Amino acid sequence: MRVDVRALGACNRLAEQGAKQAAGALSDLTGTDLAVEVTGASVASGEDLAESFAGRESIGVSVGLRGGLDGEAVLAFDAVNADALLSLLPGGGSMERSAVTEVGNIALGGFLDGWANYLGKAIDMTPPRYFEADGAAVLPDGALAGDGVFLFESRLDATTTDLDFSIYMLPDSGPFRDLIVGKTAPAATAGGEANGGTTSTAVPYESLSTFSSLAKEGSANAADNIAMMTGLETSVDVSRLRFVPLADVPAEVGTEPHAGTVFELQGEPSGYLAILFEESSAAAVADAMLPMDPNEPLGDMAENALCELGNVMTSGFIDGWANVLGTTITHSPPEFVHDIGASTISPLVAKLSERQDYGFVIDTAIRTEGIQARCDVYALPDERELARALDRLSES
Amino acid sequence: MTRSLSDDRPDDPAGNTGSDGDAVADAEPAAVTGGAAADDPGRIKVGVGELAVTSDDAILTTSGLGSCVAVALADERAGVRGLLHAMLPAGDGRTTAVSRPAKYVDTGIDSLIAALDDAGADPRRLEARVAGGAEMLDLTDAVGPRNVERVGEVLDAAGVPIVASDVGDAVGRTVRFGPNGRLVIRAADGFERAI
Known part of the structure; x- marks a missing residue:
């Protein structure tokens, strides 16, 4: 089985568009401009991920995904930024949990809309679950178990306020693998045309x-x-x-x-x-x-x-x-x-x-x-x- | 909750879902602001390979120009301005020149002029200010100077005069383009000049 790195690129663009939707939804809710700074796809082992998240404390929400995409999506704020976020929300810091849950739900909904459109299949979200987590516990369940998981990560940045947060999506590797393999042929063809050659980027x-x-x-x-x-x-x-x-x-x-x-x-x-x-x-x-x-x-x-x-x-x-x-x-x-x-x-x-x-x-x-x-x-x-x-x- | 499908599902995975009032890349030609709160003119960040247009008091900014080039166009009478941050001189018929025109000087300037036109500018009244195009590295065969040269050719062909420029050398630049029509350029040491 081969995966085209260009197909990964297409998925990455999708994640970026989803993150823009999430930023738009949050901008409307908070009245603050938010911009998507970076979206990246990584293929990392559980061990690497645990290492890179060591020492970070996060709050956020997670939802389970079923339907067009199986897996889990998480929206996380660095705990040190939580106050800045809450001060932006209607109702202020008095309703921390419900406010974060609401924000997360809206942003993740926006994020997943783009994917549902691309896949041509609805994606069901389980009700949002609020969490506070140390280190890599913030990552979707299963991220640390595999030895080569796909993780999409977007960083959003408030243009006028010091606030940024990340969205991680961890699709179940099996079905997701099928998905990007399914998209391989057209993606590879398009890439070949663009560069006038037949050099493959499939690995x-x-x-x-x-x-x-x-x-x-x-x-x-x-x-x-x-x-x-x-x-x-x-x-x-x-x-x-x-x-x-x-x-x-x-x-x-x-x-x-x-x-x-x-x-x-x-x-x-x-x-x-x-x-x-x-x-x-x-x-x-x-x-x-x-x-x-x-x-x-x-x-x-x-x-x-x-x-x-x-x-x-x-x-x-x-x-x-x-x-x-x-x-x-x-x-x-x-x-x-x-x-x-x-x-x-x-x-x-x-x-x-x-x-x-x-x-x-x-x-x-x-x-x-x-x-x-x-x-x-x-x-x-x-x-x-x-x-x-x-x-x-x-x-x- | 179910995330529903929209009727116009795009074949292109990039979709067409950029948020409103923000700098955009990909197939959307430009963003036009106007929704910002009256007391806050707002800032619009223009990323690498992006362009944005405003018809209000928003400040258009783009940061970290090295070999990339920023082209600021304004029709002062109509109060419409636009900023492009292009990375390479020519699209040469590449497919990305269609999906992301602002990546290239030639397709980017064409898109910027079209977007300004849509926003109420008269292309015959446009004036250009240009910054960037530095020769940061010996390793990368003069991509900065080639960008600057291409800007001159494309604007000349479009009949848009360059009224001021701050280009070349081996310095990075960050620029902002405010409602007074001047392009303010800031270097790494914090030194600023307006052109």
């Missing part, structure tokens, strides 16, 4: 879980290399591979100034890799690496240090990929960037957009003991070449 279903290994292996290697180079104890915080519209990537990086390095990858797959630190983190890391205090926080000396660090991290990353995929990948020399985060990544996204609309983004936060620093790694491989490598892997 065996089983290979989808290999995506997670890519993220993990690469990040762990990068962290090891930092530790070797700096002597600092280094750990990987979060490592997840998501499938997102490329146009959303700059918004995800955000408008805060960032510094870091960018690389072009050659081989199977080719693509780009960007390692971005917020300014304070960049300065702290460079400071820790330099034998003496730099003259200026992010001047030439710091630039050299960050390039060197970027080099070893990138080597670690692509070695990890090459191991998993059994291919050879090389990288260009580092190019230093220091500007608005979204601006630094926009040319990479533009270049890749000439060939594809979606990208695999690897979220990795690498934490170094003793200094307050974290960075995000954006790995943007060519989807056809990645699909081809995964396909070959499953045949061998």
Whole structure:
């Protein structure tokens, strides 16, 4: 059985449209403008998910789904944002539970309308259940059990108020698998036409879980290399591979100034890799690496240090990929960037957009003991070449 | 509860379900605001590969321009403005140029002019302000300058004069386009200038 990554893309767009509906419903209810910032589909193992949700407290509602789609959908707010949400609602904070339940119900209803339309089948929602949850308990039942579950995640952002929340939908893997496989043929044909070629982006279903290994292996290697180079104890915080519209990537990086390095990858797959630190983190890391205090926080000396660090991290990353995929990948020399985060990544996204609309983004936060620093790694491989490598892997 | 079907189920999974009064991508040509509360002119965020049009006092913003280019068009007499955030120079007949015209400079400017026309602007009175198109990286063969060049060609062909621009170099930019018709550009260090 084969799954086309473009079919995943279609589902992702559906999730995005659903999230827009949810945002619209909530905007009407609260009188506050809400915008969908990012929608991503991830294929992750239960273990990865548990890790990435550790330490978060959430409130929200969940509903069970039957009919056109089986599974569960959850709308969750970070508990720290709950007050901001409640202050927006008619009746204020006096009716916390019922207000959150009502909001969740309306938003999830909006979210599922889009899917019902696409599937041509009604989706039945069970009555909403209010919950307060620690860590990964927020995720739909069953998310932690599987080894390769689909999770759709949208982040909504209030344009005038500090409030964001997520919608997670976890379709039952079996039926959902049938669904995306069912859509594979037309999606693949459309993709072929668009690019005037017959290059396939279909990969065996089983290979989808290999995506997670890519993220993990690469990040762990990068962290090891930092530790070797700096002597600092280094750990990987979060490592997840998501499938997102490329146009959303700059918004995800955000408008805060960032510094870091960018690389072009050659081989199977080719693509780009960007390692971005917020300014304070960049300065702290460079400071820790330099034998003496730099003259200026992010001047030439710091630039050299960050390039060197970027080099070893990138080597670690692509070695990890090459191991998993059994291919050879090389990288260009580092190019230093220091500007608005979204601006630094926009040319990479533009270049890749000439060939594809979606990208695999690897979220990795690498934490170094003793200094307050974290960075995000954006790995943007060519989807056809990645699909081809995964396909070959499953045949061998 | 049952989520019911609408009669016009789209074949395209993207559907056509963008929320009202917001920046939109995909097949919808543009959003026109007008529903915002009277005392709050509102902000409309225009994402990458999106465009938006307003005929009220809303501030159109787009952030994190690197090699991407922002094209701000206004018909001051009609009080109609629009902002495009395009990523690549030319659609070249790609299918995404139809489904998401604002991704490309050429199809994006055409869509923006059409949307302004629909909102009551006279295309012959439009004036353009352009920002972005930076050369952020050596790795990505001058996509920024190519975007800027294409903007000049397409606006010229449409007969729309460029009255001001802040393009090129290796700097990121965030812009906002308010009712006074000036484009305010902010760099990473917080420095602002209006053109």
